[in-house]
Amino acid sequence: MNKLHKALIYDMQVSLSVLETTDMVNEAIKTHNLDEKSAVTLGGLLTCAAYMAGCLKSERGAVSVTVKAGGEAGTVSVSGDKDGHIRGYIDGTCDGKLNGGTLTVIKDDGFSRPFVGTCELSGNDVSRNLMQYYDKSEQIPTAVSVGVKMRGGKCVAAGGVIMQLMPGTSEENTDKAEERMQAFVDAADVVEKYGADGIITTFFGELSQSGALYTTFPEYKCNCSRSKIEDVIKPLGAAELYKIIDEEGCVKVHCHYCNTDHVFTKTDIDELFKI
Numbered sequence: 219m220n221k222l223h224k225a226l227i228y229d230m231q232v233s234l235s236v237l238e239t240t241d242m243v244n245e246a247i248k249t250h251n252l253d254e255k256s257a258v259t260l261g262g263l264l265t266c267a268a269y270m271a272g273c274l275k276s277e278r279g280a281v282s283v284t285v286k287a288g289g290e291a292g293t294v295s296v297s298g299d300k301d302g303h304i305r306g307y308i309d310g311t312c313d314g315k316l317n318g319g320t321l322t323v324i325k326d327d328g329f330s331r332p333f334v335g336t337c338e339l340s341g342n343d344v345s346r347n348l349m350q351y352y353d354k355s356e357q358i359p360t361a362v363s364v365g366v367k368m369r370g371g372k373c374v375a376a377g378g379v380i381m382q383l384m385p386g387t388s389e390e391n392t393d394k395a396e397e398r399m400q401a402f403v404d405a406a407d408v409v410e411k412y413g414a415d416g417i418i419t420t421f422f423g424e425l426s427q428s429g430a431l432y433t434t435f436p437e438y439k440c441n442c443s444r445s446k447i448e449d450v451i452k453p454l455g456a457a458e459l460y461k462i463i464d465e466e467g468c469v470k471v472h473c474h475y476c477n478t479d480h481v482f483t484k485t486d487i488d489e490l491f492k493i
Contacts (some may be wrong), residue, residue, distance in 0.1 A: 221414040228391040233382040238414035243373040245438035254368040260364035262344035266438040271298030276330025285337030287319040302436035305475040359383040365406030439474035
C-alpha cells in the first residue's frame with residue numbers, strides 16, 4: 219500500500235514526510251510497460267509528485283512536474299492532485315539519472331494564477347534536482363532522499379524521506395535534521411527494509427506514540443475519462459471531426475498518462491452533436 223506520513227518534528231520547526239510508493243511505481247510499470255531504467259526515473263519523479271501533491275492546501279489544487287532532459291531521457295512528466303491521484307509518463311529511456319535540461323513545476327490552487335518555477339537540472343539523480351528546485355525557485359531549505367529499487371523487472375521498493383526547514387528554524391534543529399537525513403542516503407534500501415511505518419517507528423519513535431502523524435494514501439490513477447475527452451474534441455466542430463473520420467477511419471485521442479486510446483466513430487460524433 220502506498221503511504222505518505224507527514225508531521226512536524228524538532229520543536230515543530232522541521233516538516234517531515236515519509237513516503238512508500240512501491241505499488242504506485244509497479245502500477246506505472248504495468249501501465250507503460252517500462253524497462254527497469256525508465257522505471258527508476260519515472261518512479262522517482264512519481265514519488266516526488268506524491269510528496270508535492272500531499273502539500274497542496276486547496277481541494278482544487280494540482281501540481282505537475284516536467285523534466286526535459288538531455289540524452290535519451292527525453293521528456294518525463296508527472297502530475298498529482300489533492301486527492302492523491304498521481305500519474306506520469308516518460309518519453310524515452312535513461313539510466314535513472316537526468317543529464318542536462320530543465321525541471322519545471324506548476325502548482326495550481328484552482329483559484330488564482332498558477333505558480334510556475336523552473337530550474338536547470340544539475341545532472342545526476344531525482345533527489346538532487348528536487349532539492350535544487352526548492353532552493354532556487356521557492357527558497358525553502360529542503361533535504362530530499364528518494365529512490366527506486368528494481369529486481370527482475372519489478373519494483374521491490376520505492377519511496378523516501380523529505381525534510382523542510384520552517385522559517386526561523388534554530389541551528390540546533392537544523393543540525394538534528396541534517397544528521398537524521400544521513401540515515402536515508404540509500405532511500406530505496408531503507409524503504410525495502412522498514413517500509414513507511416517502520417521508518418517512523420525506528421527513526422522517529424516519538425511520533426508513533428504522540429499521534430501527531432497525518433497519513434494519506436496516494437495512488438497511481440489517471441483522471442481522464444471519455445466525457446473529458448469529449449469536451450476536448452467538441453470545440454473542433456462536427457465538420458472537422460467527420461473529416462478526420464473520413465481520412466483516418468475514426469477520431470483517436472491518446473492519453474499519455476494512462477496509455478489509453480479514446481476512439482470515436484461516426485456514430486459517436488453523431489451522438490455528441492445530437493445529429
